[in-house]
Amino acid sequence: MATTMYSTMYVDDIREIKEENPFESMMSRFDRAAQLLDLDPDLYAVLRVPNRELKVYIPTKMDSGRIQVFEGFRVQHNFARGPAKGGIRYAPDVNIDEVRALAAWMTWKCAVVNVPFGGAKGGIICDPQQMSVGELERMTRRYAAELLDFIGPEKDVPAPDMNTNEQTMAWIMDTYSMHARHTVTAVVTGKPIDLGGSSGRREATGRGILIVVNEAIKRFKMTPAETRVVVQGSGNVGGIGARLLHESGYKVVAISDIHGGIYNPGGINIPNALEYLRTTRSFEGYEGVEFVSNEELLELECDVLVPAATENQINSQNADRIKCKVLAEGANGPTTAAADEILHRNGVFVVPDILANAGGVTVSYFEWVQDRMGYFWREDVVNERLQDKMVASFNDLCRYADAHSVDTRTAAYMLAIDRVAYDTRMRGIYA
Numbered sequence: 001m002a003t004t005m006y007s008t009m010y011v012d013d014i015r016e017i018k019e020e021n022p023f024e025s026m027m028s029r030f031d032r033a034a035q036l037l038d039l040d041p042d043l044y045a046v047l048r049v050p051n052r053e054l055k056v057y058i059p060t061k062m063d064s065g066r067i068q069v070f071e072g073f074r075v076q077h078n079f080a081r082g083p084a085k086g087g088i089r090y091a092p093d094v095n096i097d098e099v100r101a102l103a104a105w106m107t108w109k110c111a112v113v114n115v116p117f118g119g120a121k122g123g124i125i126c127d128p129q130q131m132s133v134g135e136l137e138r139m140t141r142r143y144a145a146e147l148l149d150f151i152g153p154e155k156d157v158p159a160p161d162m163n164t165n166e167q168t169m170a171w172i173m174d175t176y177s178m179h180a181r182h183t184v185t186a187v188v189t190g191k192p193i194d195l196g197g198s199s200g201r202r203e204a205t206g207r208g209i210l211i212v213v214n215e216a217i218k219r220f221k222m223t224p225a226e227t228r229v230v231v232q233g234s235g236n237v238g239g240i241g242a243r244l245l246h247e248s249g250y251k252v253v254a255i256s257d258i259h260g261g262i263y264n265p266g267g268i269n270i271p272n273a274l275e276y277l278r279t280t281r282s283f284e285g286y287e288g289v290e291f292v293s294n295e296e297l298l299e300l301e302c303d304v305l306v307p308a309a310t311e312n313q314i315n316s317q318n319a320d321r322i323k324c325k326v327l328a329e330g331a332n333g334p335t336t337a338a339a340d341e342i343l344h345r346n347g348v349f350v351v352p353d354i355l356a357n358a359g360g361v362t363v364s365y366f367e368w369v370q371d372r373m374g375y376f377w378r379e380d381v382v383n384e385r386l387q388d389k390m391v392a393s394f395n396d397l398c399r400y401a402d403a404h405s406v407d408t409r410t411a412a413y414m415l416a417i418d419r420v421a422y423d424t425r426m427r428g429i430y431a
């Protein structure tokens, strides 16, 4: 039997390695799943690395008239199952390791929900809060221009992520189309509905959270009305997720934004709190609640915890104090690999990020299909198809976990790697 080449890193070692490096978190889970699958060493060698990493420098004319050069990335992790797919984030601290991990997570995520895409992710190191709309537009267009040869409906299809939105996608679509000399809507997803976007895309990640939470609480024989939910984050994932959970009868007892959270064990009127946040730009001063920090929020008494902000929120330091029954990961990588074991030991049922937040990319897939057909579906059709796909994937995952006697996170990686490995083996490695 061939000697395995993947026994160098295990979950137990991760604490000594950099726990908070998302790439290490991704790789240690990948290694564990590869080990359990007894993955062929050649396939392991191919799947553990990205296909391509692009680093671009982006000269941008600032409002002052001066040029500022931003640094950006696009990592294309895998193409075995179709065009690479994944968002673009703008943040001062985004770095290549984070983008690399996020690109790999897109590959595994698309495989878990069985959509015909590979994985990619992009990022630009910038502080969007300090930039004008004009500066953001010029930076985005130049970034898109630098990626022209590498993106496209059949190659790599970007989408929004942290600090990017429908407007960002419209600029990328326009820049790409100007060079192609015709309108190419399918080059990005998450566009405005009038420009080839899909109904339901904006809410899709939050709706996906609702769908998996509905399925997960059935395992505990709970009903929404008796289920207390804590949501970290109030953006496109946390905010919309909290609103949809509230509308479905869940008792959302806490929610936060980047500055901190509000808590009321009797439940919060979420539409009201979000409207307050929208107008005052902070929860500060909101009445009838207790104020908690983002760290305290994670440790509140609840049945369902939805971390929907950023990476590394649940780690070896606080995992023992997490009290939920169900952890539904809205963000990418909110839990470090070192925390997995602790949560498992404490009996927390984890709906891992690569399933829980896959509603977004699932409706991105629907958007890409609709753009290519030139025929658009009603919102209820989009939502129904999203529901079918998420429920089927949730059930596949639970069955897989039971069949292999592993936790749901490990099962998700095993299921995804198995699918990508099968397709790679069938295509053959062009080596």
Ligand code: GLU
Binding pocket: 085, 086, 087, 088, 157, 158, 159, 160, 161, 162, 189, 190, 332, 357, 358, 360, 361, 362, 364
């Ligand atoms: N940025 C989202 C994610 O992390 C959506 C990606 C997409 O729709 O391509 O899943």
